[in-house]
Amino acid sequence: MSIILDISKVDMVFPTPKGDFTALKGVDLQIKKGEFISLIGHSGCGKSTVLNIVACIHKATMGGVILNNKEVTEPGPERAVVFQNHSLLPWLTAYQNIELAVKQVFKNKMSKTEMKEWIEHNLRLVHMDHARDKRPDEISGGMKQRIGIARALAMKPEILLMDEPFGALDALTRAHMQDSLMEIQQKLNNTVIMITHDVDEAVLLSDRIVMMTNGPAATIGEILDVNLPHPRNRLALAEDVEYNRLRSAVLTFLYEKQRKVEVIPKVEATESKQKTSDVA
């Protein structure tokens, strides 16, 4: 199959007051159309930075990203992102959140009724048609993430970028979401890059698992091909020899070859503050 996305020798250097910090060094990855790639690695290794560079939210210091033989320089809906904390706009309903995306992407290409049908089709795809007029604060975390996925899918992206999409969900909901994602993937066969911390999730969903070394100057350590047949079933796979071999390969990489030595936990500001305070 043809290569749709080429992440070509990407370096990422962040200037800090204490001098330059090299986050990524020589990240090089070619992705085929319809492939499901998982990026796995310890936190702080620059997985999200890779994704942000593909989305062009960050600009690579060296190297670049080529999508369909064209270098990408700006964010765009053909590289739709599913953010970790859903990023739905709280003042819009589920339907309106997707509508905002659809209206922007298919401005002159769809009639009003076509848009409405397309939005509702995507809501049905993630089994959220019953929550069409609910606002984000009225639905659960899993439901929000479903809407977030529906919004990204509704843009008909060339490549779908998912930044730990299920990281904030509890284990049961996460399993449910993974099954849903597999079901959608069966239908649409999207090209996907997904960041994850979860070894089972990576093996269950991916065609290839890209394992990253620890930062600074993180890069791709190993790439593991997952040749398990689709559709996959988590219960059947639990006993599968190949599944367990892959699983332990990832675990070995993470906990032996790239053991995290850093002990001090990094405080990460996950959410910018939304408080309104009286400044004046």
Next chain:
Amino acid sequence: MTALMSKKIVGIAPMNRNKMIMSFIAEKTQALILPLVGICCFMLLWSFTASSIDTSLGKFPGPSAVATQVVNLIDEHNAERNKEDAFYIRQDQRNEMRQAKDPSYQAKVRAYTGKETFLDQIVTSVVTVLSGFLLAAVIAIPLGIAIGLSKNLNTAINPIIQIFKPVSPLAWLPLVTMVVSAVYVSPEPMFAKSFITSLITVTLCSIWPMVINTSFGVVSMNQDWVNVSQVLSLPKLVHIQKIVLPASIPAIFTGMRMSLGIAWMVLIAAEMLAQNPGLGKFVWDEFQNGSSQSLSRIMTAVFVIGLIGYLLDLAMLQLQRALSWDKSSAQR
């Protein structure tokens, strides 16, 4: 066995319901009685203190004096309205008579020029404060958004805002008065000069909290929403309309409520100093008048000013509840 159990359940249910009703009543009475207790204590303290203060205009007004004045002021208002109606009836009759005698006579209609009553002054003040506040909002919100979006603009404008923000309305007033009388000259002015002066003074003082809060709301916007907008490649104007403005609505409302409070305080002071019609002028006139009723009339005005300020804030809060998506920031 089942019969026994069902009996038990039936037996428990009404008791629970009673308990719930009781606690509901207790909650409601508490919400009603406690403020009443507070008001009663204040009234007692007030009438006791008032009776022990002697001024050159008699005793300091207590609750009963104020209550009398409320009735008085409303009566005066009604009397003035009757006078006005009578004036227009007389004028119409006179004109009709003259026209009957001489058909070519052009009837002259003159407006009634009676003195403004307390209720008129209230209306004038409320209209002025709302106009000044609206003008301030129309300037402040776009300016705040622009400052919030552009760091350079913020750096450029921030010192000016910080300097003008603490300026008292009394300092602005002479300048505004002079400028208005120099610039606003027209043979048939749509608005009175005094109205324009008060309005501009109110605007100048109430604009800053809105500018600052709006820009703060824009700056502290969730980065995820900005990313969403970037991925969608929303054009700048759509980005402002669909993302920035709704995202900063809670902060804008915080600023608007602060501004409206300031606007009301500023207006009373401005009216008092500039002798512009309104509640401030009423207070000043009564003070200059110096009759035995003056202090109780001023005290009445104080309560009315407070009450209107409270109602304005309440109205803003209701507006915020209706318009803002963030219900948690619209509690109190």
